[in-house]
Amino acid sequence: MKLFDGLETIVKTDVPLAQYTWLNIGGPAKYFVQPRTVDELRLAVQRCRENDVRMYVLGGGANLLVDDAGVDGAVIRLRQGTFLDVAHSEAGVRAGAGADMGRLVLRCVRDGLSGLECLTGIPGTVGGCVKMNAGGVFGDIGSIVESVEVMNDMGEVFTRSREDLAFAYRSTNISSRFILGAEFRLGEDDPQRILKQVKQIWIYKKNTQPLGGHNAGCIFKNPRGLSAGALIDRAGLKGKRVGGAYVSDKHANFILVDEGARASDMLKLINLIRETVYKKSEVYLELEIEVW
Ligand SMILES: Cc1cc2nc3c(=O)[nH]c(=O)nc-3n(C[C@H](O)[C@H](O)[C@H](O)COP(=O)(O)OP(=O)(O)OC[C@H]3O[C@@H](n4cnc5c(N)ncnc54)[C@H](O)[C@@H]3O)c2cc1C
Incomplete structure (x- = not known):
């Protein structure tokens, strides 16, 4: 592994990615990099840059479809070491990119910090949720982001504050490749009251979305x-099936997959949905999930 000499503890080769995605499908990553510190990340990025290795950033894999052929490049996963740090801050809470969003929501409930509960039931990491401006009818994460720490492909680290950031429907203006962490502006509130809101959101999700079964949330914007x-x-198209992938009966923007389904099943079903909806309504559906 000459390319990553000296980084053997954090780089593996030909790692199946299915286990790292909510859909549980997809082929291997040629290189799988799990840095524990910003310096390790910088070094890995430098090697990729010098050797023209394409880089992909993996969060919780809750919004990803990985092709059966896998990824010819370096998949960089920030879910170790300092990327998991969570601490109180002046504005509310600061969390590393790899922190689990569900756990962060519950920690804030416990600490009487209100704002992040709008993310209840949205799986993923802090980095992935900020990148996607995750949210829904209860609010989007962008509205409570105070600042974001990022690294570009040159290994330079910047902090971008609220005034520099723009969040829109499932998108942001963050152009640096890596989100290293974010600070959220939260208010103080009674933990019981926040918990009540969390429970209400869970009930709403349970009633409107398929729970259980592999999926990647909403497929289309x-x-x-x-x-x-x-x-x-x-x-x-509710219930429509291609191979091991089928449209949920409960929420038609969710595609569920059986054990053993292939990315090609998902992709064929996605195309079929797009064509059929276009014929019926003359609307071209844009993907919300990312395909690697
Ligand atoms: C059951 C279910 C329900 C869902 N419900 C919702 C919902 O209600 N609302 C909603 O908005 N989404 C929803 N989603 C989608 C998903 O939860 C969000 O898109 C979430 O933000 C994905 O975070 P992640 O860490 O898993 O990102 P990933 O899926 O790993 O990656 C998503 C994108 O973010 C990028 N990324 C990840 N981490 C970083 C980082 N540190 N730095 C830079 N880029 C990064 C990736 O490169 C990729 O482009 C749902 C998904 C599931 C499975």
């Missing part, structure tokens, strides 16, 4: 003023 789920439902 909602077109402006429209619901992707309603368009798919109207096209008669």
Whole structure:
């Protein structure tokens, strides 16, 4: 592994990625890099840059479809060491990119810090949720981000404060490749009251989304003023199946996969949905999930 000489403890080769995604499908990463510190990350990034190795950043894999052929590049996963740190801050809480969002929400409830509960039931990491501006009817994460620490491909680290950041529907203006961590502006509140809100959101999710079974949340973005789920439902596609992938009966913007399903099943079903919805409603659905 000449390319990563000296970094053997944090780099593996040909690592199957399925186990790192919520869909549980997809082929291997040529290089799988798990740095524990910013310096290790910088070194790995430098080697990739010098050797023209394409880089991919993996969070919790809750919004990803990895192709059956896998990824010809370095998948960099920030879920060790300092990337997991969580601490109180002046604004509320500061968390490393790899911190688990579900656990962070519960920790804030316990500490009487309100704001992050709008992320209840949204799986992933702090880095992935900020990158995607994760959220929904209860609010988006972007509205409570105070600052974000990022690293670019040159290994330079910057802090970008709220004034520099713009969040839109499932997107941000963060252009640096790596989000290292974020600080959230939270208010103080009674833990019992925040917990009540968390429970209400869970009940809403349970009633409206398929729980259990492998999936990646909503597959398509909602077109402006429209619901992707309603368009798919109207096209008669609930329950539609290709191989091991099928459209949820409960929420048509969710695709569920059986054990042993292939990424190609998902991709064929996605194309079929797009074509059918376009024929029926003349709307072209844009993907919310990322395909590697
Ligand atoms: C059951 C279920 C329900 C869901 N419900 C919702 C919902 O209600 N609302 C919603 O918005 N989403 C929802 N999602 C999608 C998913 O939870 C979010 O998109 C979440 O933000 C993904 O975070 P992640 O850490 O898993 O990111 P990943 O899936 O690993 O990556 C997503 C993107 O973020 C990038 N990324 C990840 N970490 C970093 C980092 N540290 N630095 C830079 N880029 C990074 C990746 O490169 C990729 O482009 C749901 C998913 C599931 C499985």
